[in-house]
Amino acid sequence: MMKLSKMSDYAVVMMTLMGADPLANHTATTVAEKSGLTVPTVRKLMKMLSKAGLLNSTRGVNGGYTFAKNPNMINVSEIIEAVDGPIAMTTCLDRTQTTCVMDSHCPTKDRWHVINDAVRTALQAVTLGQFIEPTNPLVRVEFDEECKDNACNV
Amino acid sequence: MMKLSKMSDYAVVMMTLMGADPLANHTATTVAEKSGLTVPTVRKLMKMLSKAGLLNSTRGVNGGYTFAKNPNMINVSEIIEAVDGPIAMTTCLDRTQTTCVMDSHCPTKDRWHVINDAVRTALQAVTLGQFIEPTNPLVRVEFDEECKDNACNV
């Protein structure tokens, strides 16, 4: 059904919940509680989001995750790609794959990238901030205000 | 990876190959030969495309499939939906599904339809004709010329 994976769906939900308090330090445990997802699953996703550079992580006691950038500067495409890898509508656009039944005499090969780009653009156009705002319209203001005098790499 | 299903990918390939001869009668067997896909798979897909109203079918000897409309009037979204069902990025947008872990307290529910629409729009913007044209620039002309005096419901 051309569906987003559950994992990236979860990731967007998690990020949205975290975004309600965009400056806080979030642990896998607290996010699991807020979201209703299990701790192991949240842990797995947090790692991915951190690895992708969307979250900063701190290990050890009092460790956890903070936003690496302003939620308004994070788009949905970034979250999805962090979890599911590059958006590739067809196997031939996925560089990690090599095999294709049709291979060279495939008549559609060249046209897919147009669609692929269109989908990616659509996903890039929506920011995490837009997901958060209905819940908390002050997110952006909060984040930017606080960060003026701090080390946030907005 | 937010990927198209193989089936709908195959369907686009098949339709593209058929589009090289847009007025001809195509059987599952001939399309299987041209595409390199197996006959049972092609049969299954042809049925779906026919049921969706993209192809007209004729049973019995000399039966087969013809385009139900001008390939330029068929968009990629139609082909995908014929095979995979409605484009629903998340489970909560899929009306055939009911269960969702988060259900009512899901913070992202309302925003997804924006993205969903954007993706659908992107897929609607590309026509089958655009897939065919690099192979055969005359498709549109051929189809329309022939249909002027015929029963084609263009």
Next chain:
DNA sequence: CTATATAGAACAAATATTGTCCCATATATA
């Protein structure tokens, strides 16, 4: 030194997709 928290990798279970097969129905032709 201990408790807490993330990093990374490997794995079993659950789910979804694929590909195939069967039988029913329609139709042109001998």
Next chain:
DNA sequence: TATATATGGGACAATATTTGTTCTATATAG
């Protein structure tokens, strides 16, 4: 009318993918 050919519909096993969990390693505050 009998036969060969073609699609229609549904069921199914095999396969692939995704999901969710668990384990061990590493980092750090107190």
